[in-house]
Amino acid sequence: MSANAFRSFEREGVFRPTVFIEAPRLGERLGVKLLLASETFQHTGSFKFRAAYHLAASVPESFILAASSGNFGQALACACARLGKRCLVVMPHDSAAAKVEAVRAYGGAVELTDTSKVSRQERVEQLAREHPHARVASAYDDPLVIAGNATLGRELAARADDFDLVVAPIGGGGLTAGLITGLRAAGRATPVIAAEPLLANDAARSLRAGRIVANDHEPPTLADGARVLCVGRHNWAVLQPSLAGIVEVSEAHIAEGVRLLFTLANLKAEPTGALSLGALLAEPERFRGRSVCCVVSGGNVDAATFRALLQG
Amino acid sequence: MSANAFRSFEREGVFRPTVFIEAPRLGERLGVKLLLASETFQHTGSFKFRAAYHLAASVPESFILAASSGNFGQALACACARLGKRCLVVMPHDSAAAKVEAVRAYGGAVELTDTSKVSRQERVEQLAREHPHARVASAYDDPLVIAGNATLGRELAARADDFDLVVAPIGGGGLTAGLITGLRAAGRATPVIAAEPLLANDAARSLRAGRIVANDHEPPTLADGARVLCVGRHNWAVLQPSLAGIVEVSEAHIAEGVRLLFTLANLKAEPTGALSLGALLAEPERFRGRSVCCVVSGGNVDAATFRALLQG
Numbered sequence: 001m002s003a004n005a006f007r008s009f010e011r012e013g014v015f016r017p018t019v020f021i022e023a024p025r026l027g028e029r030l031g032v033k034l035l036l037a038s039e040t041f042q043h044t045g046s047f048k049f050r051a052a053y054h055l056a057a058s059v060p061e062s063f064i065l066a067a068s069s070g071n072f073g074q075a076l077a078c079a080c081a082r083l084g085k086r087c088l089v090v091m092p093h094d095s096a097a098a099k100v101e102a103v104r105a106y107g108g109a110v111e112l113t114d115t116s117k118v119s120r121q122e123r124v125e126q127l128a129r130e131h132p133h134a135r136v137a138s139a140y141d142d143p144l145v146i147a148g149n150a151t152l153g154r155e156l157a158a159r160a161d162d163f164d165l166v167v168a169p170i171g172g173g174g175l176t177a178g179l180i181t182g183l184r185a186a187g188r189a190t191p192v193i194a195a196e197p198l199l200a201n202d203a204a205r206s207l208r209a210g211r212i213v214a215n216d217h218e219p220p221t222l223a224d225g226a227r228v229l230c231v232g233r234h235n236w237a238v239l240q241p242s243l244a245g246i247v248e249v250s251e252a253h254i255a256e257g258v259r260l261l262f263t264l265a266n267l268k269a270e271p272t273g274a275l276s277l278g279a280l281l282a283e284p285e286r287f288r289g290r291s292v293c294c295v296v297s298g299g300n301v302d303a304a305t306f307r308a309l310l311q312g
Numbered sequence: 313m314s315a316n317a318f319r320s321f322e323r324e325g326v327f328r329p330t331v332f333i334e335a336p337r338l339g340e341r342l343g344v345k346l347l348l349a350s351e352t353f354q355h356t357g358s359f360k361f362r363a364a365y366h367l368a369a370s371v372p373e374s375f376i377l378a379a380s381s382g383n384f385g386q387a388l389a390c391a392c393a394r395l396g397k398r399c400l401v402v403m404p405h406d407s408a409a410a411k412v413e414a415v416r417a418y419g420g421a422v423e424l425t426d427t428s429k430v431s432r433q434e435r436v437e438q439l440a441r442e443h444p445h446a447r448v449a450s451a452y453d454d455p456l457v458i459a460g461n462a463t464l465g466r467e468l469a470a471r472a473d474d475f476d477l478v479v480a481p482i483g484g485g486g487l488t489a490g491l492i493t494g495l496r497a498a499g500r501a502t503p504v505i506a507a508e509p510l511l512a513n514d515a516a517r518s519l520r521a522g523r524i525v526a527n528d529h530e531p532p533t534l535a536d537g538a539r540v541l542c543v544g545r546h547n548w549a550v551l552q553p554s555l556a557g558i559v560e561v562s563e564a565h566i567a568e569g570v571r572l573l574f575t576l577a578n579l580k581a582e583p584t585g586a587l588s589l590g591a592l593l594a595e596p597e598r599f600r601g602r603s604v605c606c607v608v609s610g611g612n613v614d615a616a617t618f619r620a621l622l623q624g
Contacts, residue, residue: 045578265353268574303575303623307622310619
């Protein structure tokens with residue numbers, strides 16, 4: 001992929017621009033000047049559409065396979081529908097009905113797999129052997145994913161005079177790697193700090209160890225978009241030299257982030273999307289008095305979960 | 313006020329642009345092509361800031377009195393703070409603490425009045441006699457309010473090729489009168505349909521009667537922004553000849569509108585803000601197959617109320 005390719009998507013209006021929201025009451029509560037960059041209104045409700053579309057548009061294959069229980073599946077289905085391609089998303093058999101329905105609503109095929117018998121990744125590999133002309137897409141470890149997410153970095157770059165630093169969620173690392181890539185391509189040195197669930201702190205441990213460290217199992221954090229074993233190696237190559245730090249966020253601070261966004265910024269965020277707010281709650285002294293752009297990565301959370309989060 | 317005055321506010325970036333959200337899944341559910349125009353991220357979380365700022369900036373008085381239990385109070389407090397003016401907002405003594413706190417957070421003074429002894433309007437009149445140099449502001453019956461809200465109409469006019477008609481909530485009528493004024497000033501004949509709670513259907517009855525008809529008492533609708541006795545006479549002068557119709561919306565459809573915006577558009581709306589969605593649910597045949605712009609007028613709803621709405 002070339003820089004021209006993603007500039008062309010931007011020109012064509014493929015991606016919805018991120019929604020910037022100045023949040024003075026919320027910022028006052030947190031002791032910062034706060035700008036939110038919300039991807040909750042992106043196509044399919046999360047930043048994942050940027051990566052999925054960029055990938056689906058850039059590969060020659062017309063059939064794409066992926067394992068996803070969440071936002072990437074919806075994003076890929078929507079992207080393929082727009083591009084006249086097909087996709088098959090492998091999801092755990094006990095996925096929430098709403099998530100399965102969402103992938104199908106965007107025109108994606110779904111295969112439910114009993115993950116106690118065969119892992120999703122194994123099942124995708126089986127399918128890849130059955131469909132040798134298919135492309136297997138990774139939700140977070142592919143240069144095309146970084147390039148897609150870099151379009152958000154370029155949008156932040158255009159507003160970068162308004163803030164000192166960017167805080168964004170980290171799971172597999174595709175978002176933060178994309179933000180750094182996009183900001184630097186636009187000539188901006190703005191520091192990017194990642195916000196990671198304490199329960200799934202493999203990226204923080206990796207940064208301390210100087211090499212990729214994996215979780216033993218998929219961590220049971222509220223932030224389901226960060227339930228990964230480890231950062232992708234393509235992302236790591238960007239993140240290790242360039243990330244300005246990682247804040248580890250407790251489950252309580254993730255939930256409090258969801259509530260504060262709801263109450264003081266009228267924003268519906270999914271728990272993963274509230275990680276950046278949670279980082280400001282976790283280490284207030286690190287951010288106090290600064291101008292911070294918090295990326296809210298997505299808004300896809302079902303009503304029952306959200307009700308429980310609001311109750312606290 | 314002149315057309316130049318509000319163009320100048322727009323130029324200065326006083327108002328945040330409305331957030332347009334294409335909502336294909338929600339539109340599909342409702343059988344329409346749907347564009348949302350969300351004022352939930354406007355300063356103070358509702359369109360009322362447009363009217364409040366325009367009024368506060370246009371009058372010579374530096375002290376403004378108003379009765380408001382809701383969004384207008386916050387909006388006026390915020391507008392006055394920005395303009396270096398003072399305001400006093402009279403609120404019922406049993407107002408939700410969060411609403412009182414919000415007015416104070418924006419720098420407004422609050423007087424709590426026992427409305428079983430003296431109505432808020434009477435108390436404002438008493439205060440006006442005590443403060444002869446103060447301006448008494450109406451939340452919805454003043455040409456300056458219409459002109460302020462017309463700035464939203466002008467924003468819709470710039471996108472009017474994308475939809476056949478506009479649906480917006482009606483309470484006192486300031487929003488719909490402003491939308492019509494702004495659209496027509498920009499040369500757009502786009503029809504505007506009002507969405508009114510069935511429990512508070514004075515505007516619908518007024519349109520049928522050909523004169524302003526009032527409710528006997530403040531109606532107990534979920535849509536607290538529409539709890540008024542009747543439309544303002546300045547608004548009526550705009551609405552009677554120009555409004556394309558009024559849809560009366562049940563409480564169940566208001567609540568369903570809140571849930572659908574949450575689930576299929578990631579939008580946190582207050583019940584009044586969901587009235588336009590409720591109108592599409594109430595009269596689906598009227599809208600089926602059309603391109604509709606639904607104005608979501610505000611997002612200020614507390615967590616407990618929202619949790620109850622999500623439960624259904």
